[in-house]
Amino acid sequence: MTDATAGGVARPAAKHGSSLLTQTALMRKRNAAEARFKAYGIAAIAISLATLGIMLWTILSDGVSSFFQAKLSFPTELSADVLDPKGNRSREEMTKVTTLGYTKVLTAAFVAELAKRGIDVESVSDKDVAALISKDAAGALRAQILADPQLVGTTIDTTVLAAGRIDGFLKGRVTLETAERDSNITPEQLQLAQKLKDSGMLASSFNWDFLTNPDASDQRPEAAGLGVAIIGSAYMMLIVLITCVPVGVAASIYLEEFAPKNIWTDMIEVNISNLAAVPSIVFGILGLALFINFAGFPQSSSLVGALVLSLMTLPTIIIATRASIRAVPPSIRDAALGVGASKMQTVFHHVLPLAMPGILTGTILGLASALGETAPLLLIGMVAFVDNYPSAPAEGFLDPATALPVQVYGWAQRADPAFIERSSGAIIVLLLFLVVMNVAAIMLRRRFERRW
C-alpha cells in the first residue's frame, strides 16, 4: 500500500514540520487555480449581466424621448376665402381644397403670430419659417375642419407638430453643428426655434400619437406612430390563440394519454422536437409558398402572419402542455377509472383541469415568443408600408397590417436618425407587452402551482 502511493505526486514535500496550516508551494498553486476558476465564473456572469444592462439602457435612453414630441401652438384664423371658396360650408365642396390650402393658412397664422409676439426672424426666409411646422400638420388640420365645417371663419387655437429636426433639436439630437451639414435645416432656423421655445410657443409634451398614429413617410418621422402595428400584433395574437391552443392541447392529450408506442407516434415525437428547432425564417418560406402562393391569401394580412406564427408556436405549446399533463399524478387517473369513468372522461374531467395552470403558463410564454418574432413576417410581406388601419375583426384579418417587431425593423432601415429613436420607442412598447405577459405567466405559476 505504501509502496503504491510512494510514487504519487501528493507526497509530503518535507518530512519535518509539514502542517495543514502552512501551505506548500503545490497547494498554493492549486488554491490559486481554484480562485482563478471561480473568478472566471463570476466574470462570465458579470459579462452576461453587463451586456444585458448596456443593451436595455441604450434602448431605453434612445427610445424614451419618442414618447415626447415638440409641438407648436398658435391661434389660427381659418380664412373662409381659402378653405371654403363657395361659402356654404358643405363638406363635399370643402374636400376639394387640398392640404396645400391648409398649409397656406397655417403658415400665414404662424408668421402673423411671430410678428405679434415680436419675435425677430432675422435672416430666415418665410419658406424656412414655414418649414418649422411639420408637413403632417396641414393634413391633421384638414381632417379636423372637415369633421366640423362650422369652424371655418373662426379663429381657433391650434397645436401642431413641429418638424422632425426641430423635435430633434429640443431632444439634443440636432445641434447647431450638425445643422451646418444638414440640407433639411439651417442653424438660423434652430436659433429661431430656441426663441420660440423661450417664448413658450414651442414646447414638448407627451406623445399619445406615437401609440395611435399609423406609420408615416420618410419625410415625416414626427408623425409616425405604432397604431397599425399594435392592431396587427393584437390580431395575430388573437388568431394564434384560437388556432394554436385547441390544436396544441388536443395533440398533447393524444400523445400523453392515448398514443400507443409505435412508429407513427415516435415519428410525431421526433417531429415536434425538430420543429421547435427549425429556424424561424424557414417557416416564413413555408408561409409564402403555402398560404400566399398556393392558397392565395392576401399578402401582408394578419391572417397569414398568424398562421405562420401558429405553426411556429405549436411545438412550444405542445411541449409545455405535455409536461404539465405528465405532472398530474397517476393516482388521480386511477381513482377516476376506479369509480367507472371512461378513459376519455378521466382525461377531460380530471387530468385536464388539473393541468390547466401549466397549460396556460406555457401558452402565454409561447405567445410572448410569437409576439417578438420578425423574420418570417418579412417574407410574407408585412414589412410593406401600411398607413390605413385594418378594419374590425373577421374582415380586418385579411387587411394589410404590420406588426410591432416588424415596425422596429422597418424604422431601423430608414435613413433619418429620427426613425432610430422611433424604433427604440417601439421596442419599449414591445418589451412592455412582453414583461406584462411574462409577469402574468409567473403569477399564474405561483398562484396555482401544486406539489403533489
Next chain:
Amino acid sequence: MSVLLLLVSIVVLSAAAFVICKGRALASVQGNPRDLHSLPNYYGWHGAIMVALPAFIGLLLWLIVQPMVVEMQISQYFPAEALAEGSSQELLMEDVRRVAGGLDVAVATGALSGKEATDLSTVSSDVRAILADVGVPLGADVSPEVLTAAQAYRGLTATGGTLRMVLIFALALVGFALAVKSITKEFRARNRVETVVQGLLIAASSIAILTTVGIVYSMLSETIDFFSKYPIQDFFFSLTWSPNFRGGSDLGIIPLVWGTMYISLISMIVSVPVGLFAAIYLAEYATKRTRSIVKPLIEVIAGIPTVVFGLFALVTVGPMLRDYFAAPLGLGDSGSSVMTAGLVIGIMNIPFISSLSDDIINAVPQSMRDGSLGIGATKSETIREVVLPAALPGIVGAVLMAASRAIGETMIVVMGAGAAAKLSLNPFEAMTTMTVKIVGQLTGDTDFAAPETLVAFALGMTLFVITLGLNIVALMIVRKYREQYE
C-alpha cells in the same frame, strides 16, 4: 348562400340536433336516465356530431374541388389561337376571374342589373369603363372570349353555390335523421362520441407531421424548379454571388456559406466560454440566494426578441467596433461586419448554452463529486476532472443546438452583418449569410419564375438540412447521455 352563413346554419342545426336527440333519448326510457346505456348528454353530442361532421367535411371538399371543376369547364372557352400566342392559360384564367369579380361588384353596387351582367357583350358596351366605374381597374380592354368565359364562370359559380347549399343541407339532414333513428336505450352513444373525439385528437397531433411535410414539399418543389433553370454544380461550387434580375446572374452559395460559418464561429467563441462558465458557477459555486436572482436575470436575455438584438448591433455595437477597433487598426470602415453580428449572436446564445449546461451539470450524480472531493481534490479540480467529463456529451449537444440557432439566425445578421457576399478573412468586413439572402431575394417585388427568386428556396432547403442535421445529432447525443444516469 355565403360560406359564413352556411357555417352558422350548420352550427345552429347541430345545436338543435343536440337538444332533440337528448330529449328523444330521455323519452325512450320515460325520463329515467339510469336505463340508458350512456349519460343523456352523450346522445345529444352524438346527434350534434352526426349533423356537423359530415357537413363540415363536405363543405371543405366542395371548397377545394369546385374551383378546379369550374376552371376545367372554363378552359374550353379559350380559343386555341389565344393560347398559342404565348399568353398562358393561367394568365387568361386570372383575367376571367378579375372580370367576373368586377361584374359581381357591379351587380352588388347596382351599376348593372343581374340580367344586364349576363347579357353584356363587348360589341354593345365598353366593359372596361363599366368596371372601372365601380372600382375594378383592368389592364386592357376585355376581349369577347374573356367576357363570355367570365359570364360562364359567374354562371357556373352561382350554380355551384346553389348545389353546394343543397348538398350540405342534405348531408346535415341525413346525419340528423340517422342520429334520431339510432336512438334506443341500448345505443352506445358514449363510445361513438369518444371515437370521434379520439379521431380529432389524432388529427391534431398529425399537424406537426403535416407542417414538416409542408416545409419539405414547398421548398423541394421550388428548389427542383430552380435547378431546372440554374445548373446545380454552379450553385454549390461557384465562388461568386451576384444576382441580376435581368439575367446572367452568378448564384454560387459558397460565399454565403462562408459568411454564415464565419459569423457562427465568432458567436460560438463568445457564447460557449461565457455560457459554460456562467453555468458552472451557478451550478457549483453560487449560493441558493445568488442563484435565485442571477439565473432568472440571465434568462431574461433569452426572452428578448431578436430584432432588439438586431437594433443593438446596428446602433451600438457596430459603430463602436468600427470607431475603436476597425478604423484605428486599418481593417475597414464598415459598421456592419462579421464581428458585429457574431458578437451579438454570441450574446443572444449565452442564456441558451448556460441554462442547458446548468441542467446537464445538475444531472451529474452528487456521489461522483463527493468521491472526488473525498480524495482531496479541490472544487475546481473536481469540476474539471470529474463533473465536466461526465457532462461532456450533454454539453456538446447543447453547443451543437446553439450552433444551429446561430446559423439560422436572421434578424441580427440582416441588421448587423451587411449584404455584400464576399470571401474574406477580415472579421471587420461586411459579409452576408444565407438567411440575409433569403430575406433579400424574397421581399419586395418577386417573380416566381426567375432563378433569382427561386434561389431563395434552394438556400432555405440548404439551411433546413444543415440545422436539421445538427439538431438530430445533438438530440441523439443528449438522449444517449440521459440514459447513462437514469
